[in-house]
Amino acid sequence: MYLDDTIVAIATPLGLGSISIIRVSGKEALNIAKRISKKEELFPRYATLSYLYDEKNNPIDEAIVIYFPNPNSFTGEDIVEFQLHGGVAITDMIFNLILSYGTRIANAGEFSKRAFLNGKIDLSKAEAISKIIEAKSQNAVKLLARQLKGELKEFVEDIREDLLFMLAYTEVSIDYAEEDLPTDIFEKIEEKISKIVIKLENSLSASKRREGLIEGFKIAIIGKPNVGKSSLLNKLLNYDRAIISNIAGTTRDTIEESIKIGSHIIKIVDTAGIREDTDDFIEKIGIEKSIKSIEDANIVLALFDNSEKQSKEDLKILDILEENKDKKIIKILNKCDLENRFSKELLKDFISLSAQNSIDELSQKLENILNDSIGEDELTLVSKRQIQSVENTLENINSAKNPLQSGELEFFAHYINEALLEISNITRPYDNDQMLDVMFGEFCLGK
Numbered sequence: 001m002y003l004d005d006t007i008v009a010i011a012t013p014l015g016l017g018s019i020s021i022i023r024v025s026g027k028e029a030l031n032i033a034k035r036i037s038k039k040e041e042l043f044p045r046y047a048t049l050s051y052l053y054d055e056k057n058n059p060i061d062e063a064i065v066i067y068f069p070n071p072n073s074f075t076g077e078d079i080v081e082f083q084l085h086g087g088v089a090i091t092d093m094i095f096n097l098i099l100s101y102g103t104r105i106a107n108a109g110e111f112s113k114r115a116f117l118n119g120k121i122d123l124s125k126a127e128a129i130s131k132i133i134e135a136k137s138q139n140a141v142k143l144l145a146r147q148l149k150g151e152l153k154e155f156v157e158d159i160r161e162d163l164l165f166m167l168a169y170t171e172v173s174i175d176y177a178e179e180d181l182p183t184d185i186f187e188k189i190e191e192k193i194s195k196i197v198i199k200l201e202n203s204l205s206a207s208k209r210r211e212g213l214i215e216g217f218k219i220a221i222i223g224k225p226n227v228g229k230s231s232l233l234n235k236l237l238n239y240d241r242a243i244i245s246n247i248a249g250t251t252r253d254t255i256e257e258s259i260k261i262g263s264h265i266i267k268i269v270d271t272a273g274i275r276e277d278t279d280d281f282i283e284k285i286g287i288e289k290s291i292k293s294i295e296d297a298n299i300v301l302a303l304f305d306n307s308e309k310q311s312k313e314d315l316k317i318l319d320i321l322e323e324n325k326d327k328k329i330i331k332i333l334n335k336c337d338l339e340n341r342f343s344k345e346l347l348k349d350f351i352s353l354s355a356q357n358s359i360d361e362l363s364q365k366l367e368n369i370l371n372d373s374i375g376e377d378e379l380t381l382v383s384k385r386q387i388q389s390v391e392n393t394l395e396n397i398n399s400a401k402n403p404l405q406s407g408e409l410e411f412f413a414h415y416i417n418e419a420l421l422e423i424s425n426i427t428r429p430y431d432n433d434q435m436l437d438v439m440f441g442e443f444c445l446g447k
Contacts, residue, residue: 003114003117004026004027005026005103005104006024006025006026006027006028006029006032006102006103006104007024007025007026007103007104007105007106007107007110007111008022008023008024008025008095008098008099008103008104008105008106009022009023009105009106009110009111010022010023010091010095011023011081012086014088014091015086015088016086016087016088017086017087018085018086019083019084019085019086020083020084020085020086020087020090020091021081021082021083021084022081022082022084022091022094022095022098023079023080023081023082023111024079024080024081024082024098024103025073025074025075025077025078025079025106025111025114026077026078026103027077027078028101028102028103029067029077029078029079029080030042030067030069030078030080032080032098032101032102032103033065033067033080033082035101036052036053036082036094036097036098036101037050037051037052037053037065038050038051038053038057039065042065042067042080043067044067044068044069044072045066045067045068046066046067047064047065047066048064048065048066048067049062049063049064050062050063050064050065051063052065052082052084052094054093054097055097055100060090060093060094060097061084061085061090061093061094062085063082063083063084063085063094064082064083065080065081065082065083066080066081066083067079067080068080068081071118071120073120074111074115074120075111075114075115075118075120076114076115076118076119076120077114077118082094109130112126112129112130113126122153122427122428123425123426123427123428124147124152124153124156124386124426124427125147125148125150125153127147127382127383127385127386128144128145128147128148128152128382129148131144131214131382131383132144132145132148134216135214136213136215136216136217136264136265136266137213137263137264137265137370138263139213139263139264139371140213140214143210143213143214143380143382144214144382147380147382151379152379152381152386152426152427153427155199155203155379156423156424156426156427157427159196159199159200159393159423160420160423160424162192162195162196163196163416163419163420163423164420165189165192166189166192166193166416167413167416167417167420169185169189170189170409170412170413170416171413173185173409174409174410174413186404189404190404193397193400193401193404196397197394197397197398200390200393200394200397201394202378202379203378203379203380203381203390204381204387204390204391204394205378206378206379206380207380207381207382207386207387207390208387209373210373210380211298212298212299212370212373213264213370213373214380214382216265216266216267217264217266217267217298217299217370217373218266218267218268218269218296218297218298218299219266219267219268219269219297219298219299219300219301219366220269220271220290220293220294220296220297220299220300220301221233221268221269221270221271221301221303222271222290222293222294222300222301222302222303222317222320223302223303223304223305223317223334224305224311224313224314224317225313226305227303227304227305227334228303228305228334228335228353229270229271229303230255230270232270232301232303232332232334232353232359233255233257233268233270235359236259236268236359236363237257237259237268255269255270256268256269256270261363261366261367261370262367262370262371264367264370266366266370269293269297271290271293271294291320294320294324294327295324297327298327298328299327299328299329299330299366299369300321300324300327300328300329300330301330301332301362302317302321302329302330302331302332303332303334304317304331304332304333304334304342304347304350305334305335305342306333306334306335306336306338306340306341306342306352307335307338307339307340307341307342308341308342309341309342309343310342310343310346314342314346318346328369330351330362330365330366330369331347331348331349331350331351332350332351332352332353332362333347333350333351333352333353334353334354335353335354336352336353336354336357337354337357338354351365385425386426389422389423389425389426390422390423390426392418392419392422393419393422393423396415396416396418396419396422397415397416397419399415400412400415400416400419403415
């Protein structure tokens with residue numbers, strides 16, 4: 001079986017650096033480390049300074065070798081880490097040497113998958129490990145660190161305990177209807193259901209509100225042609241990223257860049273100008289991408305031209321904003337250094353910008369929105385898989401209410417059992433190799 005293989009991966013980014021780490025896991029890890037280092041013994045958890053040698057006993061590098069014996073390692077198997085001098089050539093030489101001794105290249109996320117299968121971590125911790133590596137803000141790191149510490153696991157176990165209580169007493173009531181059971185048992189079950197529903201709804205609400213915090217916020221700049229979208233992007237980036245001209249349709253495709261606002265790294269998208277009377281096929285595709293960018297964005301910056309009367313394109317954009325009012329929207333009246341001809345009443349709440357003025361007010365408003373997404377101290381689900389499991393759990397619990405009140409205990413037990421399976425999927429699901437392969441395949445190599 002492939003899980004019996006000894007695997008190897010480079011655990012640091014490729015390129016020049018002060019250090020490069022190669023990680024080996026499996027039953028042959030220690031023997032390979034001894035063979036390369038020419039050491040008769042490697043002491044557990046000791047950083048051993050050693051030369052590393054190739055097959056002809058030629059020294060390649062002086063490195064630190066650390067041995068983590070099973071089961072007290074990340075994967076639950078023997079692990080050896082080689083901490084080399086950074087550099088592509090040295091890393092490749094040692095990596096290929098280890099491969100020649102009977103190992104294979106680890107699949108993405110395979111170290112974490114082995115840790116899960118060997119009972120070292122549950123799925124909630126595995127996903128937190130993956131997400132904390134990709135975190136786009138300091139606040140995201142803090143939220144994910146709580147999950148690493150076991151907050152979500154405790155949340156799931158508390159709900160499982162209550163569901164098991166309901167299921168146990170329901171099954172007894174079905175099988176031993178004549179026996180004397182506590183008279184208030186169904187009142188207690190209803191009380192537990194109410195508390196669980198509140199907990200699940202709160203966690204879903206907080207998680208959806210913080211989705212951008214975990215996945216990375218996305219901001220779309222929209223408006224009709226020549227309203228100043230590309231100029232605003234360049235100002236936000238503080239360099240000329242987008243081409244600016246007075247010709248309508250200059251920006252035909254979306255332009256994406258990352259910037260830092262406060263403690264948040266966000267992706268900002270400059271879109272093609274939205275208009276209806278273009279005959280240019282390429283520009284039409286760009287406009288379609290603009291509409292899609294609005295749907296994908298967490299925050300929308302909608303620009304309007306102060307120096308022109310509102311046009312049908314402006315009114316269409318206002319309609320689009322109304323259709324997406326669940327998103328955070330900032331309306332911007334641009335070119336306010338020119339004579340006003342745009343009807344400000346259409347915008348109601350907006351920010352005024354001009355070519356001469358700074359964008360400090362806009363930057364501050366964006367930072368406030370990003371900080372507000374942190375919210376209170378509620379538990380946060382960090383993946384779509386976790387959110388789906390909680391939604392399914394909540395759906396089954398709500399479906400169980402009517403059968404409980406009508407005394408149809410078999411149906412009630414069925415829905416509670418389904419809820420139990422769904423909530424358990426967050427930490428340790430029943431055997432589903434395909435699901436595990438997909439989930440761990442999203443991890444980086446060497447993790």
